[in-house]
Amino acid sequence: MATRPEMDLGRFPYLQGNYAPVLEESTFDEGEGGLRVEGKVPENITGAFMRNGPNVAWQPEHYVYPVDGDGMIHAVYFKDGRVHYRNRWVRTKSFQVEEKLQRACWGSHGKPHPVDPEAIAAGGSPNPMKNPANTSVLFHGDKLFALFEAGFPHVMDSDLSTVGEYDYEGLLQPGDGLTAHPKICGRTGDLVSNTQRFAEPYLTLQIFDKTGRHKRSIPVYGMHRRAMIHDIQICGDYIVGFFAPAFPDIEAAMKGENPFLWQGERPTRIFAVHRDGGEPIWFEAPTFFSWHFCNGFQSGNKLYVDYVWMNSMPISNELGTGVESQMRNMHRLVLDLKTGSVTNDKVGTTYCEFSRADERRCGQRYRYGFAAAATQTWEDSQNHGYNATIAYDMENGKSQVWDYGEGSNAGEPVHIPNPDSEKEEDGYLMCYVYNPEEGAYLSILSAGHVDRGPLAKIHIPARVPNGFHANWMNGMTL
Ligand SMILES: [Fe+2]
Numbered sequence: 001m002a003t004r005p006e007m008d009l010g011r012f013p014y015l016q017g018n019y020a021p022v023l024e025e026s027t028f029d030e031g032e033g034g035l036r037v038e039g040k041v042p043e044n045i046t047g048a049f050m051r052n053g054p055n056v057a058w059q060p061e062h063y064v065y066p067v068d069g070d071g072m073i074h075a076v077y078f079k080d081g082r083v084h085y086r087n088r089w090v091r092t093k094s095f096q097v098e099e100k101l102q103r104a105c106w107g108s109h110g111k112p113h114p115v116d117p118e119a120i121a122a123g124g125s126p127n128p129m130k131n132p133a134n135t136s137v138l139f140h141g142d143k144l145f146a147l148f149e150a151g152f153p154h155v156m157d158s159d160l161s162t163v164g165e166y167d168y169e170g171l172l173q174p175g176d177g178l179t180a181h182p183k184i185c186g187r188t189g190d191l192v193s194n195t196q197r198f199a200e201p202y203l204t205l206q207i208f209d210k211t212g213r214h215k216r217s218i219p220v221y222g223m224h225r226r227a228m229i230h231d232i233q234i235c236g237d238y239i240v241g242f243f244a245p246a247f248p249d250i251e252a253a254m255k256g257e258n259p260f261l262w263q264g265e266r267p268t269r270i271f272a273v274h275r276d277g278g279e280p281i282w283f284e285a286p287t288f289f290s291w292h293f294c295n296g297f298q299s300g301n302k303l304y305v306d307y308v309w310m311n312s313m314p315i316s317n318e319l320g321t322g323v324e325s326q327m328r329n330m331h332r333l334v335l336d337l338k339t340g341s342v343t344n345d346k347v348g349t350t351y352c353e354f355s356r357a358d359e360r361r362c363g364q365r366y367r368y369g370f371a372a373a374a375t376q377t378w379e380d381s382q383n384h385g386y387n388a389t390i391a392y393d394m395e396n397g398k399s400q401v402w403d404y405g406e407g408s409n410a411g412e413p414v415h416i417p418n419p420d421s422e423k424e425e426d427g428y429l430m431c432y433v434y435n436p437e438e439g440a441y442l443s444i445l446s447a448g449h450v451d452r453g454p455l456a457k458i459h460i461p462a463r464v465p466n467g468f469h470a471n472w473m474n475g476m477t478l
Pocket of ligand 1: 135180181230291292468469
C-alpha cells in the first residue's frame with residue numbers, strides 16, 4: 001500500500017472529528033490487540049454487517065458532504081458467535097490512478113475541474129465527476145455491490161477486495177447513474193433500481209429478478225429536468241419516488257457555482273408507477289425534500305410511504321456541508337390512487353435520519369421503523385451527529401430510544417432478522433458507534449427492546465469514521 005502523507009483537513013467542516021478519514025486498512029480477530037466483545041453476540045446469526053462511507057485517500061482541494069470522498073467499507077463478520085472485522089477502500093479505477101500518482105486527480109462534486117491529463121494517460125476517466133463508490137453496499141443476485149448515486153455499481157468480493165464496475169451486461173450506458181438505494185422486494189426478491197440521465201427520460205426504473213436478471217425498464221415521464229432523486233420505494237404493486245425541486249446543475253458547477261439548485265417555490269411532485277409498467281401517476285404536495293425512505297406498502301387503493309422529511313435540500317457548496325441543522329422527522333405520506341389525494345403527517349418529532357425497517361417486509365405492511373436520531377442539542381454546530389438509535393411503532397407513533405452518550409455518533413441501524421422468528425421485534429439492530437470515551441464499536445440492540453441498550457458491543461481497536469449506508473449480508477462468510 002502507498003505511504004499516505006498526513007492531510008491538512010482543517011478547512012473542511014465535514015472532515016473533522018469522527019468524520020475524518022482513516023488511512024489504514026485493518027484486519028482484526030477477537031483477542032489480544034484485536035476485537036473485544038462486551039456482552040453476548042447472538043450465536044444464531046451467520047453473515048456480515050457491512051457499511052460504506054466516504055474516506056478521502058489523498059489531500060482534497062474541496063470537499064462537500066455527502067457527495068465526496070472515496071468509498072471505504074467497514075465489515076464485521078459473524079459465525080458461530082465469533083466475529084472478525086476488516087475495512088477496505090473500494091478500489092475504483094480513479095482510486096487506482098490516484099494511488100499510482102500519489103495525489104487527488106479529480107475535483108470535488110461541488111467544485112469539479114477538468115481531469116489532469118496525467119490521470120487520463122494513466123487510465124483514468126476524463127469525466128470530472130468521479131464515481132467514488134461511497135454510498136451503500138448491497139448483496140443481490142449473487143453479487144456484492146458498492147453503490148454510488150451517479151455511477152455504475154462496483155462488484156466486491158466477500159473479503160472486500162474490488163472486482164470492478166458492473167454495467168448489468170450493457171444495460172447501463174457510459175455516464176448512467178444507478179441509484180445508491182435499490183430496494184429488494186420482501187415478497188419476490190426482485191431488485192428495484194433506477195437509472196438517471198441528463199436527457200429524457202430523466203429517470204428509468206429498472207427491475208431485476210432475484211437472480212439479478214433484468215426483467216424490465218420503465219421510463220418515468222413527466223419531469224422537466226433531472227432532479228436529485230436519491231431514493232425510491234416499493235409500495236406493494238407500485239414504486240414511488242419524490243420529484244422535489246432539487247436539481248443538479250453541472251454547467252454551474254464547472255463554472256465554480258453551486259452545483260445544486262433548490263427551487264423552493266415549486267411543489268414536490270410524487271410519482272407512483274405500477275411494477276408491471278405503464279404511465280406514472282403524479283401527485284403533488286407542499287414542498288419538501290427527503291433523502292431516505294423507511295418502507296412503504298399498499299392497502300387497496302392507498303399507498304403508504306414512510307420517509308424522513310425535511311423542508312429543503314440540505315446542501316450548501318459554500319459551507320461544504322449538508323447543513324444538518326435543519327429538522328428532519330419521520331413522516332407517513334398516504335397516496336390515494338383513486339381520488340389523487342395526498343396526506344403527509346409527522347410520525348414523530350425526534351430529529352432522525354437513515355431510516356430502515358425489517359427487509360423481509362420491504363414493500364409490505366410492517367410495523368417498526370428504525371433510524372439514527374439526534375436527541376442532544378448541538379447549538380449552532382453545522383457538523384451534526386446522531387447520538388441515538390430510535391425505533392418507531394408506525395401503528396401508534398410510540399418510540400423507544402437508546403442514547404449512546406455525550407458526544408457519540410451512531411450510524412444507520414440495520415435490522416437483522418432473527419433466523420428463529422418471523423417477528424420484526426425479535427431481530428437485532430446493528431450500527432457503528434463512535435463514543436469519545438469508548439472509541440469505535442459495533443452496537444447490537446434488540447429490535448424489540450431498543451431502550452434496554454446494547455446486547456453486545458464489539459469494540460474495534462481502530463476508528464470507524466461516520467459513514468452512510470449499511471446492510472446485512474446474510475450467510476456471507478470469509
Ligand atoms: Fe442515502
